[in-house]
Amino acid sequence: MKKTDRERIANASLKMKYVWVAVLTMTTIVYLLPYTYNDFYNHFLEAFHITDGQAGKVLTFFGLTATPGYFIGGWLADKFNPKRLVVISTLGTGLCGFWLSFCESYSMLMVIYFLFGITTTCMHWGAFLKMIKSWGTPEEQGRLFGVENSMFGAVGLISTYVILGLITFLFKDAGFRGGVQVYSAVTLITGIATWLYIPYDNEAKVDMGEDKIDFRVIGKVMKMPVAWYLGAFTWGYFMVRSTVPYLNPLMTDVYGIGIALAAFITTTLRSGMNMIFGPIGGYFIDKAGRSTPVVLFGGIATLCFTILIVFIPKRPDLFMLFLCVAILVTVSSYLNSSALYTPVTEARVPLKYVGTVLGFASTLGYSTDAWIYNVCGRWIDNYGDVAYNYIFILQAFGAVVMIASGLLLAKLYKKAQVKETNSLGAAEEA
DSSP: OOOOHHHHHHHOOHHHHHHHHHHHHGGGGGGTTTTHHHHTHHHHHHHHTOOHHHHHHHHHHHHHHHTTHHHHHHHHHHHSOHHHHHHHHHHHHHHHHHHHHHOOOHHHHHHHHHHHHIIIIIIIIHHHHHHHHHHSOTTTHHHHHHHHHHHHHHHHHHHHHHHHHIIIIIOTTTHHHHHHHHHHHHHHHHHHHHHHHOOOOTTSOOOOGGGOOOGGGHHHHTTOHHHHHHHHHHHHHHHHHHHGGGHHHHHHHTSOOOHHHHHHHHHIIIIIHHHHHHHHHHHHHHHHTSSHHHHHHHHHHHHHHHHHHHHSOOOGGGHHHHHHHHHHHHHHHHTTGGGGTTHHHHTTOOHHHHHHHHHHHHHHHHGGGGTHHHHHHHHHHHHGGGHHHHHHHHHHHHHHHHHHHHHHHHHHHHHHHHHHHHHHHHHHHO
């Protein structure tokens, strides 16, 4: 007799849950399709015969639906079956991907990216988190999400390297469009595998805790300084991270690096460095017992190395110097990735508000998707190679925002700690 999903989950070992997490995390390939722009910048422009400014506008259409999706997605996961949402997300994204691979119209390109924001962030992320959370006991949550975090990085890095290899060596005629078709096919397969293999008990009561967004308390959250300071920090962090893809055209246009090698280097800097140095930053935050030292070190180092890049002469013979400094910029900024989530704990935000604070801050932070690519693309169209200095100045401003918001958060932490100490003292006296 076939077991129900509830029985499978109840009787599953931790190792089996790891397998489910690994399979389910494969569905995060849905995020790679719209962000092929980041990893294959020059390929993207060549395939669709568009300018840098037009490409930036396409990403703006994605940001219009993806950014509010961080709020909407949690609500959808509470209202509908998360497993079905994940499957629909993969099928919808895969079909849009195939449409993208045959797209010849700039208008249709913008429509597809608008839909990508709906099929990815809105439909997938909240449901994806809820499924993983439903499988584990409170004692297993850390390990399950640790596996998810590692798999998420590995899926992105390995997939991009494989597609780059296929585009370079096998798909010489189909090119980038052939790579998009592979992405799309794999996305559909992961959706089918999830539907057939991955269990989910829709009647289970899943306490999303700090991942839950409560629309009823948004007004109260918006009055909390921590929500705005964390939102500003996230905004600054993603301003830095969103400018990293422009290293790709800079390397080809200014330093004369081949398109394939530039894509490989950019992917390694954008995804590989985050896989390594994000956890290292988290380790030092745990060791120090607070995030402020790491945030200030990461922000100041990012600012200094970004300013240094601006002053490096743009000559092919100085490429290795440029690359070394670019590595230092990404290493410094990615040390701060773990600090996107610790402020709610350090500021002693009540658990019932944590999910909404994080959702609000994420919406502010990811709002860079709605404008930054459009601005940078237009700069390149209008100012040529000089535009890259403007982009690095924008990156430096992001680092300044990280530093300033980090200092403001540090003041909040001290106030919260003093308040907590006074409360404990009063309780002991009573």
